Amino acid sequence: MYQEFEGKTEKEAIDLAIEALGLERDEFDVEVLETEKGGIFNLQKKVKIRVHLNDGIVAEGSEDPENxxxxxxxxxxxxxxxxxxxxxxxxxxxxxxxxxxxxxxxxxxxxxxxxxxxxxxxxxxxxxxxxxxxxxxxxxxxxxxxNYRQRREENLIRLAQQVGDQVLQTRKSKLLEPMNPFERRLIHTTLNNIAQIATKSEGEGLYKQVRVVYRGME
Structure with missing residues (x-):
């Protein structure tokens, strides 16, 4: 399975692939398809890459609808x-x-x-x-x-643990990126068992931010 991405440079195109797919760089191979020049004097450049997922990254097995x-x-x-x-x-x-x-x-x-x-x-x-x-x-x-959902879940758990450690060390609150309800619940659940830390959602709409707060030994 492969996907294609474009960027001003090869690095930008790879970064876009990492962000979109929720992958680490060593989980896919990159094939540079073409480099296009455009604009005045052909100074603007676009690089198109094809990303090939490594074995085991894509979830295997699927079925046809049964009703x-x-x-x-x-x-x-x-x-x-x-x-x-x-x-x-x-x-x-x-x-x-x-x-x-x-x-x-x-x-x-x-x-x-x-x-x-x-x-x-x-x-x-x-x-x-x-x-x-x-x-x-x-x-x-x-x-x-x-398999984006599973990779995203694993990345968020790691993020929650890292932010929790930072808040414990600095005793300063940390505001995370906007997330959907499932992702926010995952952050809350991951940090819920740390007595010195509290979490709360902030903002309006579907995508809210989670603030991780140090509360000491209350």
Whole structure:
């Protein structure tokens, strides 16, 4: 599986791939496809790269929909990706009580994931709205691509632990980047067992920030 990215330099294109896919640099190989020049006197440059994921990075195994509900949700998500201009093969990744996981396979997975997974979150929100209209059992739809959700979760746990250590050492609060509800809950849960630290969400809307606060031995 591969995705393509563009940047002003090869490093910028690689950094965009790392951010979009939530990967470490040693988890993929880079193929430089082309270098384009443009603008006045051909001074502006664009570098296009193709990112090949290393073995074991992409989640293996997927299934076809097995009932009308699954077919409807899968077809809907596929149609949305087509209208975006980045069609994806949508498969059932897993089934759990009250939860259905979908996997997107596409050469444009980086775009479908988006910065910090925001495009993936938007697709997931739309899928859940449609699912809610189709099924009274309130089945939650989880949309994933390139195993982004798991990698993002692992990165956030590491981030929470690092920030927790910083707050304990400096005794100064730290405000994290805006996150969706699931990501914020992960931060709260990771730091909940540290007595000297408190966490609270700040801001409005879907994407809020988590502040990690030192409270001593209260």
């Amino acid at each position: 009308d509900f699954e077919h409807a949700v899968v077809d809907f998500v596929h149609q949305v990706t087509e209208r975006m201009g980045y069609p994806a093969d949508v498969r059932v990744k897993y089934r759990e009580p009250g939860k259905l996981g979908l996997r997107l396979d596409s050469p444009h997975s980086g775009i479908l994931i988006g910065k910090k997974g925001k495009n993936l979150d938007a697709l997931q929100l739309l899928a859940n709205i449609v699912a809610g209209r189709l099924d009274d059992r309130e089945t939650r739809i989880i949309v994933d691509a390139e």
